[in-house]
Amino acid sequence: MPLDKPGLRVGVVGATGMVGRELLHVLDKTRLPIRELRPYSSGKTGKTVRFRGKTLAAPSLELEGLRSCDLVFFVSSDEVSKEHAPDLARRGVWVIDDSSAFRLDPKVPLVIPEVNAHALSKDRRLIAGPNCTMTPLAVAGNALHRSACVTEVRLATYQAVSGAGRAALEEFFRQTAGLGRLSAADRAPVLPKLAHSALPRPIACNVIPQVGSFDAAGASGEERKVAAELRKVWDAPRLKVSVTAVRVPVVRGHSMSAWLTFKTPLSPGRARKLLARSPGLVLHAEGDYPTPALVGGKAPVHAGRVRRGATDRELCLWLSFDNLLKGAALNSVQIAEELFRRGWL
Ligand SMILES: NC(=O)c1ccc[n+]([C@@H]2O[C@H](COP(=O)([O-])OP(=O)(O)OC[C@H]3O[C@@H](n4cnc5c(N)ncnc54)[C@H](OP(=O)(O)O)[C@@H]3O)[C@@H](O)[C@H]2O)c1
Known part of the structure; x- marks a missing residue:
């Protein structure tokens, strides 16, 4: 893989989520020449992420910042992907989307590199990663x-x-906290009533x-x-x-x-x-x-x-x-590496 190209500007929308944080770990180890990483979150709470030993702010997404990226990963929600991913792809940015927004769109390749890398096309800059269960x-x-x-x-x-x-994982941890201290008899009536949303x-x-x-x-x-x-x-x-x-x-x-x-x-x-x-x-x-x-x-x-x-x-x-890895973050980075290997990125 050539490493002497000018580096890539890479955006990650949803960098503070379950998949986003894994994605940053995978990108940390990839041989993709990343010049700059731009992480984004919902922007509600002034969040930060760690990448290559540095702490980076993860503000709410910002269109100019995304449009000047070479590659943007969407690991946020269907709604966020629908609003921004097609526009970025039309502007020439490579977009790899882990939401389910475009997976069944006939114009969008749905790719697992080991299985169907042949579905990638130079002209289709919006690419979907599949459902992690499939x-x-x-x-x-x-x-x-x-x-x-x-x-x-x-x-x-x-x-x-x-x-x-x-949110689901935090709910699970809240529900399990303290359960171990209850006897089996005391636990049985508690379980169906545990708070959940x-x-x-x-x-x-x-x-x-x-x-x-x-x-x-x-x-x-x-x-x-x-x-x-x-x-x-x-x-x-x-x-x-x-x-x-x-x-x-x-x-x-x-x-x-x-x-x-x-x-x-x-x-x-x-x-x-x-x-x-x-x-x-x-x-x-x-x-x-x-x-x-x-x-x-x-x-x-x-x-x-x-x-x-x-x-x-x-x-x-x-x-x-x-x-979180092959089901989302790793698969997406493997798609990016394949684009880079082909000289498209
Ligand atoms: N979890 C999996 O195993 C898995 C597997 C395959 C695909 N996926 C897909 O990957 C995506 C992310 O899943 P997840 O499990 O990582 O979800 P998550 O843990 O709930 O994380 C969601 C991320 O999106 C960010 N976000 C929320 N609203 C936003 C907005 N308006 N603008 C920008 N960022 C926003 C959140 O930021 P804050 O931190 O500020 O809230 C957070 O970084 C989903 O589309 C999911 O379907 C997940």
């Missing part, structure tokens, strides 16, 4: 899909609280089968996103996808149980060979498996428990990965 399946299942054609995916997710942002039910000592709002058919927002985005990233419009998305009391690291149905038979042994050489994936030995506690802070998707399903055309597998 990414591990898209990465792990890609080689299997190319080999034996996945016709149907069924998925049950176990999603960390950090996936819902800082960021998530639809208390998450302490609980699991919540609702991630996003339900539609008329009873599917949650997260379930709809996973299905639609997987079809787009794999370019598989007829893929059947059923998902139950569940929030669990884990701080960091999403996991999922996946059942894949193939057009042609695929043995667990052959699948393991394909998975073992898949980029961005760590395959655990038979009998071993990843957990969220293991994958926190790690870049790759982790897979284990690869086994035959109900027929020789069905496989089951277990996946865990860091939702």
